[in-house]
Amino acid sequence: MSVCHSQRGSVLVLTLWLAAGLAAGALLAGHAVVLRYRREGNRRAALYAEHATDAGRCYVAQVLSTQASAGALPDVTTYTAADIAVGECRLWLLGRSTDATAETPEFALQDEAGRLSLNEPTTLDMLEDLPGMTAELAAAIIDWRDADDDLNSDGAEAETYLARDPPSLAKNGPFETVDELRLLNGAEAYLLAGIDRNRNGILEPWERQFAEPRQARFRDRPDYGCLDLLTVYSREPNTTAAGQPRANLKTMTPQQLSQAIRPGQPPADSGIVPRSLGSVLDLCLRAKISEDVATQIFERFSVSDQNVLVGRVNINTAPAAVLASLPGVGVDNAAQLVAYREQNPTRLQTPLWLAAALGEEVAKAVAAGDYVTTKSYQVTADIVAVGPGGRAFRRTRFVFDLTTGTPLVVSRRDLTHLGWPLGEALRHELVDSTRGGTL
Ligand SMILES: [Ca+2]
Ligand SMILES: [Ca+2]
Known part of the structure; x- marks a missing residue:
């Protein structure tokens, strides 16, 4: 009798175990299905975001086609830069805040011509004056781009790069991308991007934990690194508004120069040796040309025979850190310029406003070379596309070139891997509005 009860008890326990096992299996299978469903949903949302990015590229090209002309970029008040609906996706054009303490991003197109060129005419001194730049990296930049193998003080030529594993050479040619900097001797990651880990131009609370102990290197400017202040794209056509080549002041005769300064008047010796001119600004300062007349002088003349003028900084849009790097300017004068x-x-x-803002002596130092302009023909669109339900995002940085009159994409770079770039407030807002979407 007791044996029979014991057998029945064992069968019951076994049945319960089997039932529990089956229930657990069903739960696990159900969970796997949910996970697969979510994964599929995220993948589809990412795909939507990618397509929305292309729509964003077309939108920016349209804005530039209709609103950018003669070297003037569209004002941010004339186009939409935030929360642009593309089907079920939403787009933002990530801008750059002028407030160093900002914790929320601004939205706008960015002026690439307001950055300092890694190539000529930028000099070693100008590079060294950028916030966060070291003498070693500045010299390595010059050695990288110059054609010779002669070592600058603190620089790096083939000998340095051949000693690396794997060995390489100095390029001895112009930079083609800003990210090429990562190949250079002395290009430590913290020098390039600073503590702005997601490279969105603001320091979020989670990034500030990296601020100590290098903060002192950056004077009063937070540690954004130097990548954001540099470009390889700035170039402008060396032509008049009518498309005619500008006349080169340096190859003129003294009589022609006199005619250029005072059109319609009898030739007179201005006392200026044409080939000694460093820039059109230099001519305007030396000939004491008024701001009214200067507009025509800058329109018709240059100091180059090239079809395009490369690497000039647009002083109307450059941030203070770039203005400070111009010859003779420095940090205090840069604040005055802003x-x-x-x-x-x-x-x-015209760049003659430098003299009105800082006086002729400082303006003459800038005018010694063809360093500055008031035009922009390159614009960056840092497009962030958020997929349906806030389930995924894509960040892509486009550089458009407008020198031909038609916006052409000259660079496209996926920056999604750097992480969420639109700030915490917007992240929470999107998650709340989509009831549990994961960004
Ligand atoms: Ca070299
Ligand atoms: Ca940041």
């Missing part, structure tokens, strides 16, 4: 720009928006047609 203030003058804000107070005199209608007096910025």
Whole structure:
């Protein structure tokens, strides 16, 4: 009798175990299905975001086609840069905040011509004056791009790169991308991107934990690194608005130069040796040309026979850190330039406003070379596309070139791997509005 009860008890326990096992299996299978469903949903959302990015590229090209002309980029108030609906996706054009303490991003197209060129005419001194730059990296930049193998002080030529594993050579040619900097001797990651790990131009609370102990290197500017201040794309056509080549002041005779300064008047010796001119600004300062007349002089003349003028900085849009690197300017004068720009928006047609803002002596130092302009023909669209339900995002940085009159994409770079770039507030808002979407 007791044996029979014991057998029945064993069968019951076994049955319960089997039932529990089957239930657990069913739960696991169900969970796997849910996970697969979510994964598929995220994959589809990422695909949507990618397509929305292409729609964003077309939108920016359209904005530039209709609103950018003669070297002037569209004002951010004339186009939409935030929360642009593309089907079920939403787009943002990530801009650059002028407020160093900002924790939320601004949205706008970025002016590539407001950055300092890695190539000529940028000099070693100008590179060294960028915030966060070291003498070693600045010299390595010059050695990388110059054609010879002669070592600059603190620099790096073939000998340095051949000693690496694997060995390489100095390029001895112009930079083609800013990210090429990563190949250079002395290009430590913290020098390039600073503590702005997601490279969105603001320091989020989670990034500030990296601030100590290098903060002192950056004077009063937070540690954004130097990547964001540099470009390889700035170039502008060396032609008049009518498309005619500009006349080269340096190859003129003294009589022709006199005619250029005072058209319609009898030739007179200006005392200026044409080939000694460093820039059109130099001519305007030496000949004491007024701002009204200067507009025509800058329109008709240059100091180059090339079809395009490369590497000039647009002083109307450059951030203070780039202005400070111009010859003879420095940090204090750069702040003065930014203030003058804000107070005199209608007096910025030509680089002659530098003299009005800082006096002739400082302006002459800048004018010694063909370093500055008030035009922009390159624009960056840092497009962030968020997929349906806030389930995925894609970040792609496009550089458009407008020198031919038609916006052409000259660079496309996926930056999604750097992480969420639109700030915490917008992230929470998107997650809340989509009830559990994961960004
Ligand atoms: Ca070299
Ligand atoms: Ca950041």
